[in-house]
Amino acid sequence: MRLSAVIERYLAHLRDVRRLSPATVRAYRADLRDLADILDDPDIGEITREDLREWLWRVQQSGASRATLARRAASARGLFVWAVAAGDLSTDPAARLVTPKRGRTLPTVAPAEALAEMLADLGAAASQTGDPLALRDHAILELLYGAGIRVSELCGLDTDDVDRERRTVRVWGKGAKERVVPFGMPASAALEAWFVRARPVLLARQADRDRGRAALFLGARGARLGPRTVYDLVARTVGPLVGRPVGPHALRHSAATHLLDGGADLRSVQEILGHESLGTTQIYTHVSHERLTASYRLAHPRA
Template sequence: MRLSAVIERHLAHLRDVRRLSPATVRAYRSDLRDLTHILDDPEIGEITREDLREWLWHVQQSGASRATLARRAASARGLFAWAVADGDLPTDPASRLLTPKRGRTLPTVAPAVALAEVLAELGAAASETGDPLALRDHAILELLYGAGIRVSELCGLDSDDVDRDRRTLRVWGKGAKERVVPFGGPAAAALDAWLVRARPALLARLEDRAGAQAALFLGARGGRLGPRAVYDLVARTVGPLVGRPVGPHALRHSAATHLLDGGADLRSVQEILGHESLGTTQIYTHVSHERLTASYRLAHPRA
């Protein structure tokens, strides 16, 4: 069987059985399509470890980072391990495929005080004008930061997923895993303003009301709000605080780091973020340590 055909079956398995997100499946497709191109789509049983090393050499020569090399090698290992388990291959040519370890990059975190000021200013301006899109944008930012949720989780929220009395959200995370996440007072006020003052007005403008009826957040032209609009919103509001363009994950990083700075225990932060592994959450302890060290060096007379 040709490599390209096995890849398509593997991607269908990732999408339909493992229930990986569309963005993750697209990333796998991109990596493995490059493998097909470099090897000229051979029979999968003809591929050797040397072929895979040659492919990674081409990737490296193209100027790819260590992180890209590591990700592509992981994609190949996943493909061939699955092909062996599925009976397409007797042995796994990628089982000992090694790549340089990716360097650890600390997440981008917005300063807590500056972020609070920006959110307060946006909320005041939205409340004064009553503009539905401004009220929506303020509620989006408050929820991303206040609940620490992913952009895919935010865009997937329905109105019924919000418990306004308990101040919780029911979100569907990676692997279609459900969890309940709390949010605070500022997010609750912003969400109430959106639901009471703005969402009905925006819904009334839309031609396809049925398609948008369930969604918590609506796009300007109708239907459920998409991730691209959220990325643009965060880039223009939070980006100036950190000195470069950032996406919605910067607010998730900020929420986790500020929780730890405030004394939250690591297990609680893990549950809020929906991380399977505690090791994934531990990166934020490094961020807090870096911030603590930087503050010490700036403030202590004998630092």
């Protein structure tokens, strides 16, 4: 069977069985199509480890970063593991494929005090003007930070996913895995203002109200909010706090780091973020250590 045919079956598995996001499936598709193109779409049983090394060498020669090399190698390993399990291969040519270790960079974290001040100012201004978009934006930022959720999870929320009494939100993470995450009083107050004062106004702008009726957050025309609006909002409000443009994940990074700074245990933070591996969550301990070291060097007379 041709490699390209196996790739399409694998992508269908990722989409329909593992329920990965469209963006993730597109990334796998790009990586694996590059593999098929470089190898001239051979029969999958003819591929050797040397073929895969040759492919990665060409990727490296094109100027790709170590992160890109690591991602493409991981995509190939996933494909061949699945192909063996599906019976398309008897041995896995990528089993011992070695790639350069991916460099780890610390995530961007907004200072807790500056973030709290920005959110308070934004909430006060929105409450005073009563502008529905301003009230919505404040609720979005408070929930992103208060619950540490991803932008895809936020945009997929329905009104029924929010328990306003218990102050929890049910989110569907990667691989359609469900988790329930708590949020605090500031996010609760912002959501109440959104539900009562703003959401009905935006919903009324939608000619077909069934399109936006279930969605928690709505766009200016009353339909379900898209991620582009959230990216623009975070870049405009959080970016100045860290001195460069950032996306919604900066609030997730900030939430995790501030939880650890406040004494939360690593396992609890892992559950809140929905990480499968504790190792993924441990990056935030490095952030906390870096911040602690920086504070020490600034403040201690013998530093």
